[in-house]
Amino acid sequence: xDTVTITMKNAxxxxxxxxxxxxxxxxxxxxxxxxxxxxxxxxxxxxxxxxFEVTGNAGATAADTRIVVKGDVKRVKYIGFRMTAGxxxxxxxxxxxVGGWMKGGKITVRGNVDAFAATAMKGGEMVIEGNAGNYLGxxxxxxxxxxxxxxxxxxxxxGSDVGMYMLGGEIVINGNCDVxxxxxxxxxxVIIRGNAASKLGGQMVEGDIYVFGSIDVMMPGFKPVDEVxxxxxxxxxxxxxxxxxxxxxxxxxxGVVVYGNLYKKI
Amino acid sequence: MAEFIIKNGHVFDPVQGIKGDKKDICIKDGKIVDxxxxxxxxxxxxxxxxxxxxxxxxxxxxxxxxxxxxIYRPEDKLFSCTPTKGIERMGGGASIPTTFKTxxxxxxxxxxxxxxxxxxxxxxxxxxxxxxxxxxxxEGAFPVFGNNWFVLEYLKNQExxxxxxxxxxxxxxxxxxxxKVVNPGGTEAWGWGLNCLTVNDPVPYFDIxxxxxxxxxxEANEYLGLPHSMHIHPNNLGNPGCYETTLDTLKIAxxxxxxxxxxxxxxxxxxxxxxxxxxGTNWGDFESKAKEVTDFVNKNKNITIDTGNVTLDETTTxxxxxxxxxHLTGLNHLKWANCDVELETAAGVVPYIYSPSISVCAIQWAxxxxxxxxxxxxxxxxxxxxxxxxxxxxxxxxxxxWLMSEKARKAQIEAFKHKDKVLSQTAIGTLDREISLxxxxxxxxxxxxxxxxxxxxxxxxxxxxxxxxxIYNINPDKPIANPDDIEKAFSRCAAFFKSGVQVxxxxxxxxxxxxxxxxxxxxxKENPQVMRDINEKFVKYYSMTQANYEAxxxxxxxxxxxxxxxxxx
Numbered sequence: 001x002d003t004v005t006i007t008m009k010n011a012x013x014x015x016x017x018x019x020x021x022x023x024x025x026x027x028x029x030x031x032x033x034x035x036x037x038x039x040x041x042x043x044x045x046x047x048x049x050x051x052f053e054v055t056g057n058a059g060a061t062a063a064d065t066r067i068v069v070k071g072d073v074k075r076v077k078y079i080g081f082r083m084t085a086g087x088x089x090x091x092x093x094x095x096x097x098v099g100g101w102m103k104g105g106k107i108t109v110r111g112n113v114d115a116f117a118a119t120a121m122k123g124g125e126m127v128i129e130g131n132a133g134n135y136l137g138x139x140x141x142x143x144x145x146x147x148x149x150x151x152x153x154x155x156x157x158x159g160s161d162v163g164m165y166m167l168g169g170e171i172v173i174n175g176n177c178d179v180x181x182x183x184x185x186x187x188x189x190v191i192i193r194g195n196a197a198s199k200l201g202g203q204m205v206e207g208d209i210y211v212f213g214s215i216d217v218m219m220p221g222f223k224p225v226d227e228v229x230x231x232x233x234x235x236x237x238x239x240x241x242x243x244x245x246x247x248x249x250x251x252x253x254x255g256v257v258v259y260g261n262l263y264k265k266i
Numbered sequence: 267m268a269e270f271i272i273k274n275g276h277v278f279d280p281v282q283g284i285k286g287d288k289k290d291i292c293i294k295d296g297k298i299v300d301x302x303x304x305x306x307x308x309x310x311x312x313x314x315x316x317x318x319x320x321x322x323x324x325x326x327x328x329x330x331x332x333x334x335x336x337i338y339r340p341e342d343k344l345f346s347c348t349p350t351k352g353i354e355r356m357g358g359g360a361s362i363p364t365t366f367k368t369x370x371x372x373x374x375x376x377x378x379x380x381x382x383x384x385x386x387x388x389x390x391x392x393x394x395x396x397x398x399x400x401x402x403x404x405e406g407a408f409p410v411f412g413n414n415w416f417v418l419e420y421l422k423n424q425e426x427x428x429x430x431x432x433x434x435x436x437x438x439x440x441x442x443x444x445x446k447v448v449n450p451g452g453t454e455a456w457g458w459g460l461n462c463l464t465v466n467d468p469v470p471y472f473d474i475x476x477x478x479x480x481x482x483x484x485e486a487n488e489y490l491g492l493p494h495s496m497h498i499h500p501n502n503l504g505n506p507g508c509y510e511t512t513l514d515t516l517k518i519a520x521x522x523x524x525x526x527x528x529x530x531x532x533x534x535x536x537x538x539x540x541x542x543x544x545x546g547t548n549w550g551d552f553e554s555k556a557k558e559v560t561d562f563v564n565k566n567k568n569i570t571i572d573t574g575n576v577t578l579d580e581t582t583t584x585x586x587x588x589x590x591x592x593h594l595t596g597l598n599h600l601k602w603a604n605c606d607v608e609l610e611t612a613a614g615v616v617p618y619i620y621s622p623s624i625s626v627c628a629i630q631w632a633x634x635x636x637x638x639x640x641x642x643x644x645x646x647x648x649x650x651x652x653x654x655x656x657x658x659x660x661x662x663x664x665x666x667x668w669l670m671s672e673k674a675r676k677a678q679i680e681a682f683k684h685k686d687k688v689l690s691q692t693a694i695g696t697l698d699r700e701i702s703l704x705x706x707x708x709x710x711x712x713x714x715x716x717x718x719x720x721x722x723x724x725x726x727x728x729x730x731x732x733x734x735x736x737i738y739n740i741n742p743d744k745p746i747a748n749p750d751d752i753e754k755a756f757s758r759c760a761a762f763f764k765s766g767v768q769v770x771x772x773x774x775x776x777x778x779x780x781x782x783x784x785x786x787x788x789x790x791k792e793n794p795q796v797m798r799d800i801n802e803k804f805v806k807y808y809s810m811t812q813a814n815y816e817a818x819x820x821x822x823x824x825x826x827x828x829x830x831x832x833x834x835x
Contacts, residue, residue, distance in 0.1 A: 140341050142342075
């Protein structure tokens, strides 16, 4: 695997939309060719090399390419956009849409990510060592197809609207989580090891939410059914089991109504 | 204005019966002429196909429901934006493109005219504002009449003359083009939580049936002698078994003769026939009844149809058939908008994905093509996708490919997940007809122009007609090696002239042309009773005053082209 290191040297005056920072766009290119890749600063077309120092050549394919992003990229959006393979390591914090529509490969962020990380993610892996913003693994504005595959681990806290319209895959949040989790979801699961706020599983059709800590306010559409012993993310514990959202439509599988599940550790 | 001579092209013109002969086409002052001076600019069309500009008879391209789709579907624009390029302004949207993108995309495919198929009269100002902002193509809009309180009240008492006077007034104030009927009576019934699923279901309160509304509006249309016929989206759209309602609707036209001075020969235009040709009793035994419907239309010369081909895309359905959209959101659970338009109509919008791996969608695809292939007279069957309901209009070239190549159809059938079901529930596998370029010119140019009463103006290349000329990169002398070449050629014209101005060169927009709004100005007999009724309804029921209702020419319709109709005799 060949490593390309891009280091922020001239910070953009406006937000940078850099959907070309991905192993797929870099694959087969030399450092000089990578510096020529197009980006937008605000609505002005520009090139990656204007802002970043690029060292190292990419591998022949996306899978053979590792990208290390150094320097302050807090104002850079769309890193890892639509990536299918390979690896990205962001040493600091990044702006919105990190790993949006990604299908494969791995993204590691040492710092925080802003909103809309892993929007409509289909596969691959994302590790956020700091905190995640709002709408992690959610659907794009107006869309009904959120994260459908892959795995996200947030070591810190997450913002609101995690897994909105989620269809599949897994999100693990080691810290706490803000309001609205898996709203409108039709699959997948979200594990919150810390505390959750309120409105978990609103209009949820299918999917699973696990909460290890406290829940400020339960949705009225969830009803307790039983207590179960489960091994969740490597931890064995006893959980109170709720089903819902009872105010939402639900499919039947083999004559049995399938609800969304909320498990709260006892 | 400049003169042009298009040399050496293979010309397909049903108006003059030219079937691919090499013929020079001369353009002067916006019209086709017999000859031009030596200073005319020469356009070489060697090994290319030359046709008149295409005519769109039914699409939803302007107005409140289209705009609602744009507003509530930001995801439709997500990966479909086109930045500013040359003289092109930025555009966006796949199934519901922005006004600018709409104009550009039609022009790039060689379209000169497009008809907005459902204008809520109350919002005619909005419709015309969008038409004004859609460049290049000439457009008209059909106001909807089939659930209008005036129409229901007059027709209940069989007052054809009053209905006609009201239609003439409404066409004038809304700058409308034709009488459109959507789910007659059913949309109004929905206000009571009901629908009309057959032509004999009574409309609550008004105590009239869809059959009476349809017959009355055909008679009013012919009483006035409008350029287009009554244009109908029948009851019971999109339900298994709906073909029976369709046949009942078509039978209402029996024996009625067209009366007009525009060369139109039909009294009823059945739109998006695909959605109305379903058999079966549920989605499990869903099957094609294209044969039954086309057999009837083939035998009855006073009916024209358009296809409504499913293109297997993610799209946005929108119709004035309010109850249908409510029904649809219950089927696919996607986001939904519905709206009632006071005394006139309603509308709804729901996104829809025609997935090739769902058997119903694949059967719908087959039915649309069957209709076009089973219709014997291409002058009476026009290609549409009911944009954006069965697919975006930008997919026309793909539909042409399926119609012109059995190989392309077979390849698509092979790609379906439920191939065997498509073959057992439809006759698509048995149809080997391939539409010729001449027939395509009939189905997309001369035919729809004649049906719209525009035969003297567009749809052909006869001297005296508007100089709308499209040149495509297809050499009819050579067999088409790959059906995808058909799609590619019709997607982007080599050149397109709109009213004598070259607007497209090598698939790129080079001029914003001289767009016009077509509307029908009927000179009708004075009818004080109807004028009094209109005044009373505005005072009693409308949420706006009559003074704010009219789509005034100077602002809303800055480039009108009025088609004059004298109905005083």
